[in-house]
Amino acid sequence: MRVELTxxxxxxxxxxxxxxxxxxxxxxxxxxxFLLRKPISLSADS
Structure with missing residues (x-):
């Protein structure tokens, strides 16, 4: 993501x-x- 795109x-x-x-x-x-990351759930309940 570009730094300027606030x-x-x-x-x-x-x-x-x-x-x-x-x-x-x-x-x-x-x-x-910026490098972004989002945690994800790998549970079978989803």
Missing amino acids: ENHRVFSRLGFTIVNTGSHEGYDRPTD
Whole structure:
């Protein structure tokens, strides 16, 4: 997810995603993207 898309941060956070890492495109000295992860349940009850 792009760092600049702040509204997307709120949406994905409400959906249960968390930031687990940052990255940056070539030529940038600051983070330009986030890696998100969401836990899932593998139970047979779902």
